[in-house]
Amino acid sequence: MSEDEKLPYLKADHIKATHGFFTRKGGISTGVYNSLNCAWGSKDDLKDVLTNRALVVQALGPDVSDLLSAAQVHSNRVQIVDRIWSRERAPELDALVTKEPYIALGILTADCAPVLFSDDDNRVIGAAHAGWKGAIGGVLENTVEAMVSIGAERAKIKAAVGPCIHQPSYEVDTGFRKTFLNMDPAFASYFTDGQSENKYQFDLPGFVIAKLDGLALASVEGSRVDTYEDEENFFSYRRTTHRSEPDYGRQISAIVLD
Numbered sequence: 018m019s020e021d022e023k024l025p026y027l028k029a030d031h032i033k034a035t036h037g038f039f040t041r042k043g044g045i046s047t048g049v050y051n052s053l054n055c056a057w058g059s060k061d062d063l064k065d066v067l068t069n070r071a072l073v074v075q076a077l078g079p080d081v082s083d084l085l086s087a088a089q090v091h092s093n094r095v096q097i098v099d100r101i102w103s104r105e106r107a108p109e110l111d112a113l114v115t116k117e118p119y120i121a122l123g124i125l126t127a128d129c130a131p132v133l134f135s136d137d138d139n140r141v142i143g144a145a146h147a148g149w150k151g152a153i154g155g156v157l158e159n160t161v162e163a164m165v166s167i168g169a170e171r172a173k174i175k176a177a178v179g180p181c182i183h184q185p186s187y188e189v190d191t192g193f194r195k196t197f198l199n200m201d202p203a204f205a206s207y208f209t210d211g212q213s214e215n216k217y218q219f220d221l222p223g224f225v226i227a228k229l230d231g232l233a234l235a236s237v238e239g240s241r242v243d244t245y246e247d248e249e250n251f252f253s254y255r256r257t258t259h260r261s262e263p264d265y266g267r268q269i270s271a272i273v274l275d
Contacts, residue, residue, distance in 0.1 A: 024053075024076040025250070029177030029238045034135040034142055035077055036272035038179035038240065040250040044069040046266065049257070054266030056125050057104050058088070061266065070123075070269070077121055077273050084271060086123035087113060091150040095143075095163040098122065112145035112160040116167050121273035127252040128244050130181035130225045131270035132157065134164060134174055141169035142272045147178075147225050149193075153200060157228050176229045178239040179270045182255060184209065184220040186245035191215050244268075 026037030044053030045068050050061040053069050074081050083101050087110045094110035099117060102108070113122040114134075122144040124131040129148035135141075145151070145160045165171055188211050197204040207224045208217040222239055229237045244251040257265035 024072055026076070027179065027240060027242070029133065029175075031175050031236050031238055032133065032135045032177055032272075033137040034272055035275055036133050036135070036177075036270075037076065038131060038133075038177075038270045039073060039076075039268050041252050041266060041268050042250060044072060049262050049264055050266040053268065054252070055086075055123070055269035056267035057086075057107070059266060060264045073123075073269055073271060074121065077271060078275055080119050080275055081121050081273055082119045084121040084123050084269075085113060086125055086269070087111065089125060089146045091146075091148050093151055093154040093156040093159050095145075095156070095159045097163055097167060111147075111151050111156050112143060112163070114141065114143040114160060114163045114167065116141045116274070118274040121271045123269045123271040125267040125269055126179070126181065126244070127254040127257075127265055127267045128182040130221055131179040132160075132225065132229070133177050133179070133270060133272045134160060135272065136164065136169035136173045137175070138173050139168050139170060140274055141167055142274055144270065144272055149219070149221060149224075152221070152225050152228055153197065157225065158232065161232050161234070171233055172235055174234045175236045176234055176238070178222055178225050178229070178237070180240045180242035180244050180247070180251055180268075181222055181225075182245045182253065183222060183243035184218045186243055186255065187219045187221060188212070188216050189219045190217075193217070193219065
């Protein structure tokens with residue numbers, strides 16, 4: 018992935034559609050939300066959040082009409098976007114797809130994996146929030162199916178997995194691991210022994226990329242950035258929890274057709 022310097026964000030080299038995995042830098046929020054917190058659901062000042070989101074829209078291009086994000090609930094539900102909705106009416110789901118130009122699709126994360134999709138030839142895009150629940154529950158598969166339903170071709174869809182928590186930072190318990198093994202014993206390959214007894218380290222980006230690799234897409238790209246470790250550039254729910262902080266910001270990843 019390459020980086021843009023205007024409002025810092027990472028880009029996938031193989032996706033032509035305008036997009037970015039934005040960092041926490043370049044916004045106006047303060048305190049634990051410093052500085053580009055784009056989450057309506059946080060306890061941050063709403064005016065600051067709206068300003069931050071406007072900065073993202075500006076970075077995406079002068080013709081972008083709006084930046085949509087859902088009320089994310091760790092589900093496998095997908096919305097085909099053909100209209101603008103308000104913050105108060107944001108649907109509860111975890112992936113968005115569209116073929117409408119100038120409507121940016123946004124995914125908010127603070128350790129979960131943001132995944133952006135694009136069929137550049139057929140001009141269909143998607144964005145998915147892939148925490149472990151969504152990834153194991155089928156949000157990635159459902160996003161691709163929704164894209165195909167509005168004109169994308171599976172073999173032309175390119176996917177990029179953005180910054181998220183990585184295996185060295187993601188300690189889980191026996192029950193968590195058992196949830197995966199009950200679904201498929203082969204999923205044991207995404208776990209290594211943790212530092213403590215009955216603890217394991219889970220490879221979220223590896224699991225997400227493997228899921229995407231199984232969908233017969235054109236290409237899949239991943240980021241090496243660990244949101245837990247890179248405090249300077251990324252928010253992290255787990256880091257906040259370990260520090261007993263009162264709340265946390267979320268970075269945004271977005272994609273748009275122009």
